[in-house]
Amino acid sequence: MATFVxxxxxxxxxxxxxxxMYIMMTYLTNVWSLSTTHAxxxxxxxxxxxxxxxxxxxxxxDAFMGDFYMLVVSSIxxxxxxxxxxxxxxxxxxxxxxxxxxxxxxxxxxxxxxxxPLIAVGMAGHMxxxxxxLDLQTKNKMEIQSKKENENDNDNNGKGTKPGSExxxxxxxxxxxxxxxxxxxxxxxxxIGLPYxxxxxxxxxxxxxxSVVATIAFFTGWGSxxxxxxxxxxxxxxxxxxxxxxxxxxxxxxxPNELCNEDDTVSTxxxxxxxxxxxxxxxxxxxxxxxxxxxxxxxxxxxxxxxLPMWLTFIVLGIVLSIGNTYYLEQANHMDRKLGKxxxxxxxxxxxxTTTSSIFAQFYSLLTTSTKKYAPPIGIATGMILxxxxxxxxxxxETRRLHRIRDHxxxxxxxxxxxxxxxxxxxxxxxxxxxDGIANNSIMGFFRHQTPESLHRYLTYFTKxxxxxxxxxxxxxxxxxxxxxxxxxxxNWFQYTLNRSRLxxxxxxxxxxxxxNLVVYVVVACFYKYKEPSDGDDEDGEGGEMREDFQExxxxx
Numbered sequence: 001m002a003t004f005v006x007x008x009x010x011x012x013x014x015x016x017x018x019x020x021m022y023i024m025m026t027y028l029t030n031v032w033s034l035s036t037t038h039a040x041x042x043x044x045x046x047x048x049x050x051x052x053x054x055x056x057x058x059x060x061x062d063a064f065m066g067d068f069y070m071l072v073v074s075s076i077x078x079x080x081x082x083x084x085x086x087x088x089x090x091x092x093x094x095x096x097x098x099x100x101x102x103x104x105x106x107x108x109x110x111x112x113x114x115x116x117p118l119i120a121v122g123m124a125g126h127m128x129x130x131x132x133x134l135d136l137q138t139k140n141k142m143e144i145q146s147k148k149e150n151e152n153d154n155d156n157n158g159k160g161t162k163p164g165s166e167x168x169x170x171x172x173x174x175x176x177x178x179x180x181x182x183x184x185x186x187x188x189x190x191x192i193g194l195p196y197x198x199x200x201x202x203x204x205x206x207x208x209x210x211s212v213v214a215t216i217a218f219f220t221g222w223g224s225x226x227x228x229x230x231x232x233x234x235x236x237x238x239x240x241x242x243x244x245x246x247x248x249x250x251x252x253x254x255x256p257n258e259l260c261n262e263d264d265t266v267s268t269x270x271x272x273x274x275x276x277x278x279x280x281x282x283x284x285x286x287x288x289x290x291x292x293x294x295x296x297x298x299x300x301x302x303x304x305x306x307x308l309p310m311w312l313t314f315i316v317l318g319i320v321l322s323i324g325n326t327y328y329l330e331q332a333n334h335m336d337r338k339l340g341k342x343x344x345x346x347x348x349x350x351x352x353x354t355t356t357s358s359i360f361a362q363f364y365s366l367l368t369t370s371t372k373k374y375a376p377p378i379g380i381a382t383g384m385i386l387x388x389x390x391x392x393x394x395x396x397x398e399t400r401r402l403h404r405i406r407d408h409x410x411x412x413x414x415x416x417x418x419x420x421x422x423x424x425x426x427x428x429x430x431x432x433x434x435x436d437g438i439a440n441n442s443i444m445g446f447f448r449h450q451t452p453e454s455l456h457r458y459l460t461y462f463t464k465x466x467x468x469x470x471x472x473x474x475x476x477x478x479x480x481x482x483x484x485x486x487x488x489x490x491x492n493w494f495q496y497t498l499n500r501s502r503l504x505x506x507x508x509x510x511x512x513x514x515x516x517n518l519v520v521y522v523v524v525a526c527f528y529k530y531k532e533p534s535d536g537d538d539e540d541g542e543g544g545e546m547r548e549d550f551q552e553x554x555x556x557x
Contacts, residue, residue: 019190048472051464074125081118082208195345244277318470361437383439
């Protein structure tokens, strides 16, 4: 129980930190007085780097470090990063103590931009290792307890009995109940209580203190944790295939009997140049694994390359999702937040978004239980359709908001509240949550069904990584759209404040881009040869590939 609490404390601290980071857009525009696009760019790059970094950290965990040492490094990084973020606020080391632009000096900027990558490492490390490490400790504790119960049964009955599954299940539930209660407490504190804390040094400082306490609590169990040794990363196989191919690049394409094929794997017709990585060494010598790969390893690498056209179409989804915690929040920042006599906090939208996303994901899973093979590609297409509707809805709401601003003469008074309810944003938040829930689960399902089993551990990281690329690409899209919009002497759609910007037109551009991306996705999906998933999602045999007619037209080797 103590081990479970020590590790779970890291999860609780992460949740509180997530709420603090969610309102970063408000901090940068209100305190730093950055332009809307500048603040959104910082956040989108940080949000993009974090999940991409998780793929690299997962490789380090599998190849060298193991989950425990990754948690040690990432927890320290997380705590230091949140501490530096707290110290970057004007009240701590600023030239003055007020939360305004004049109190942001060079020291604050250095601390802030140092804190962001450290927090990214902490988040990515916890994303990779926290859940597997907690599962390992819980599983081992339950096995030990079941073994003791079995021994007691042997002593009492004089004969062996199997460990009771009912006892294991009750132990598991017993461990989960306090964890769930604490999660609810942290969510209430972060979503409702934390925003009412006015000084920014406390809004960031409270999560920083909780992270330090959680890290210390985790370290107190250093000697009692179960460890697993790194067993190597499947990503290493891909690197080996490319290195072996490069080494044999000048050799002619081998015939099937010249390949190192111990498990009789069928070599596919596409990407034949990679078959050079599996050429047998002469004279029957023992092959060096960095010079000769098996046909199975080559085919697994081919699967990853064939998925790339589908994978690239997911980036636009990431661009659309990135507006949820940047431009949507900046819209909400200056709208009327009152619900009767209650003032609604912005992090409530994070609770609404997360809950709605989970509901849509579960609902879609129930609808597609009978069509396992095509559920992921259909779900991705559904997410893309919803992304078009989301952008259209957001554009119409923003047009209404701009009309209200002009009607009340607020164009140059960006700090004043707009007489328009914050709940006008709920439809676009709900549609964006639906996109996130359905598309995210479907992309993960697609990777699970079509990739080799050795890569299944990386499914979450690949899914979040491709959406992270979209988040970073949104910065480029804003820059390009802004440059195009100011041609012929016209004003740029992205002005210093949101009141002067034409965010509605940008949403229309995203709607058009999402519609074009949907067409491209449908074309690519039609040419993709889907692997038939088996029961329980434990697939055997070859992974997915593009149809042969498409391969012959597009493959260069």
